[in-house]
Amino acid sequence: MNNVCNIGGDIFVHAKCDTKSNLFDFAWRVVELLRPYVKAFSDVYGFSYHGNRDLSGFVDGTENPKDEEIEEVAVDKNTGGSYCLTQRWIHNLTFIASASTKRMENIIGRTRNFNLELKNKSAFSHLARMTSGAEYKSKKPFQIYRQSLPYGTISDEAGLFFIAFANSTINFDYMLDRLVGNKGDGLFDHLMLFSRCVSSNYWYFPMIKKLRDIYRHRWIYAMMDIILILSLLYFFVCSLDLLSKSFTLIGARIIKDIFCNNTILQSALAKVMVGLLGTAVLQSSGVSTSIVVSMVASGAIDVKSAIPIIMGVNVGTSVTSTLISLVRTNNSNAFGKTFAAATVHDMFNLVTVLILLPVEMLSSNLLHYDYLFFSLFIIFIIKLNTTALEESIASPNSSIANNAELVKRNCPLEEDLNLVSISESFDLSKKEIVYRPCNHLFAYVQWTDTGIGTVLLVMSLMSVIGCLFGLVGLLNAIFRGSLAPSIRRVVSVKCPGCLSFLTGYLVILFGAVITALLQSSSAFISAMLPLVSIGILDLEKMYELTLGSNVGTTITAIFAAFSQTGKKSSAAVQIALCHLFFNLSGIFLFYIVPFMRNLPIGMARKLGKTAVKYPWFPFWYLAFTFSIFPGGILLLGMTGEVFQTILGVVILLSFLLILLINVMQTACPDYMPPVLRNWNFLPLWMHSLEPMDRLIRSRFGSSAAQRCIDKTPSNDTRIVISTVGSGKDDSSPSITDNTVSDSSTASVSLTF
Structure with a gap:
């Protein structure tokens, strides 16, 4: 100026x-x-x-x-x-x-x-x-x-x-x-x-008539805002789905080969890292769990070996929301809250794996849950005619192992949903299926899977970023306006009286239902981040939505399990249920036990503050958590299962020791030796x-x-208000129907 x-x-x-x-x-x-x-x-x-x-x-x-x-x-x-x-x-x-x-x-x-x-x-x-x-x-x-x-x-x-x-x-x-x-x-x-x-x-002062017209037609603008938000949200979810498909086209075969590589999968820790890396590459826990379910159904791996991979898949699925949180880097306060909200998903999954992985390896806890649950429904599952469901969910050419390319060129006339499968147990020689050329953008493009995946990756990333900025801008305008008090009251509503403790569980249920409908926990959590950024949702509420989203995303694996055929189909259902019970066990440990909630929430809040203090930290965190650390563990795992087991024990004990010392330094420093008080x-x-x-x-x-x-x-609201008093002895007239007023005494x- x-x-x-x-x-x-x-x-x-x-x-x-x-x-x-x-x-x-x-x-x-x-x-x-x-x-x-x-x-x-x-x-x-x-x-x-x-x-x-x-x-x-x-x-x-x-x-x-x-x-x-x-x-x-x-x-x-x-x-x-x-x-x-x-x-x-x-x-x-x-x-x-x-x-x-x-x-x-x-x-x-x-x-x-x-x-x-x-x-x-x-x-x-x-x-x-x-x-x-x-x-x-x-x-x-x-x-x-x-x-x-x-x-x-x-x-x-x-x-x-x-x-x-x-x-x-x-x-x-x-x-x-x-x-x-x-x-x-x-x-x-x-x-x-x-x-x-x-x-x-x-500044600009519009005519009073203009302001009155805006107020009179405010419901029209409100409806337009709602339609625009829903449209942006729709394209945002579609873009995330395209992002997942692009990574699937680029890396699905590599991930399948890694999942089947017995040289790499020598220990439970290595299997967790493979699941984490695979999901981080594919950007979709649904695709990863479907691959694991199909591997179990085809006999490539057994249920006990697949459980650690599912745990790693659960950790890797949060990479998408963490990536999305990096888009909002233009304001330190909002960025810190958004990054904490994104990483609370990581923290919950990490601490759950650290607790449940050793327990599972020692006692097969999740496997026993599966046998108990599975025995109640085994008769129905065995007698269930899955032909119609299989034909409607799993397309004949969806097998990664049997097809030369992943992009479909010919589609059956009846097709509703396609899940990725690597099972080689399909026998379609006796089925007469009528095909027609597929009607999608790349059906007639003679490119490789990698080329098409790269184009989709660029398109989806641009769309995700554009939709996210649009959503944040619109939500800021709406939630900081006259609707803000009403929206905050709705968000903060609690169950009445003695039932108030059920509020959090209803929020978890809401997150599970919405994620089950969207078939994507990444899309749901990423869509919630703008609400955290502008202060509508706090970290505690976001944690509850994340827990529900973790449960809702297991529906994909269960659908994939019911689509399998053959002798191992019951095992496929078991591993899908393992995914469900893993998340339910985590909720029991780190939500139903009240004081345990502070662990993942506190860790995420600390990460948010660190991201504000050190702007390079989120990028380092993303690279280390989803690439460097799991990749390093896999490389070290080449030395053998014994070494990896020892390494896993050292990592677990170190984490628990550091956690214990940190808690005691805060809660009861007087009981600590002077040297350990910091x-x-x-x-x-x-x-x-x-x-x-x-x-x-x-x-x-x-x-x-x-x-x-x-x-x-x-983004903190800065509002300048100048209130000018008018003296009765002043002779300068005011301007009719405008905000310009006469001079004043105060x-x-x-x-x-």
Whole structure:
């Protein structure tokens, strides 16, 4: 803004009042109305100084237009609205008091006592800078209408709160250019010798009629917003599904080969890492679990060996939401909350695996649950005629093992749903199936699976990011508006009376049902992240939705299990149920037991704070958790099952020991030996990210993420309210049907 500082803002309220007490009451009511939506504000009160003079003693607003000229100067004829410029100037009172009258008059260009224009005024004077130049003299298009008052105290700071209206922002640009010397003549306004601008903002005031029309038709805009949100959400979910399919086309065969590689899968820990890596590559736990179910059905692996892979699949499915959370990096506070909400899924899955994997390896706990549950329904499952379901769910050419390419060229005439399967047990030689050319975008494109997958990847990523930004923008506009209190009440509603403890379980059930309908936990959790970003959902509520989503996503594996045929079909159902019982066991451990909820939630909240402090951390976390660590474990696993078992025990014991020490350091430090009351006895790099942060900054400078966070205005609402009182002795008329008001004896400016 012409080298004049700009603090930004969202709303500017200009009101008039007869007395300062009424002015104060009005400002107070406005602040209380907006308090739920803002975090801080400042108020600056103006006053009339010897009539209409500035603190420097000179008359303010001498060149203001009069009577009918006001509307011509301040109102845009095309829109009926007014553009407004607000500035806060701090005067150097010591300079004003010590400078001679002659010097001050030369600076202003007028006499102090009688307000007469100097005949031989300096080219640097305020009057010469504001009323000279070819642009100003050409039919006077660059005039403004001022509404300014002094403010402040002698003990703190004092100056002028400048308010001006015009029919175009060009008028303000001209004034500011002349003020700071941007017109090419090298001259600047000597007013800046004793006053400096500390804030400056542009605003627009629409016609009152326009505002009334907007209010009258607000339900139309609300319906349009809802339709647009639902449309964006639809395309967002579709884009995530395309993202999953693109990774499937690129890496499904590789993942299948890894799942069947007995050299790699020598220990339970390696199987967990394979499941994690496979799901991270495919971007779909549904595809991964369907592959595992089909492997069990075909006899490639047994149920006990498949359980650790399913655990790893459960951990890997959260990579999508973690990736999506990185999109919102333009505000540190919102980014921290979003990253914590995304990683609470990771933390729950990780701590559940750390507890259940050793238990499963020692006691086959999940397998015993399956036998108990399975025995109740075994008769129905054996006698169930799955032919119709198989034909409607599993297409004949969906087997990764039997087809030369994954992209379907010919489709059966009757087809509803296609699940990926690697089973080689299909015998279709006796079936007569009528095929027709498939009707999809790549049916007639002679590209490889990898080529088509790459194109889909680029398309889906662009669509996901675009839809996410659109959703966040619309949700911000709606949830921070007049609907915000109602929406927050709905979100925070609890079951009545003694049934309030059931609220969380209903939220879990809601997450499970929606995820089962969407057939994608990643899509559901990713769609919830914008609500966390803008403060509608808190981390605790997001945790409950995540638990429900984990249960809902197991429906995919159960459907895949029922589509299998052959002797091992019952085993396929068992492994699908293992997926379900794994998540139910995690809910029992880390939700039904109340104090245990603090573990995954606290870990996620810590990750969010770390992401705010170190902007590079989320990228490192993503790479380490879903690539470097599992890949390293698999490489080390080449040494044999014994080594991997020892490594797994060391990792588990280290995690439990560190967790115990951290809890005791917080809860009961007096019972700890002095050396263990903090981690300072260790080298700094072992308990702090500061050394790595210094290394990264010294190598790359300030990261791109940090620059983005530092330079982008906060999403916290900043609202500027200027309330201007009107003196009864003032002769300047107000402009009809517009927000420009007459001058006043008092004003207040509040910044939120």
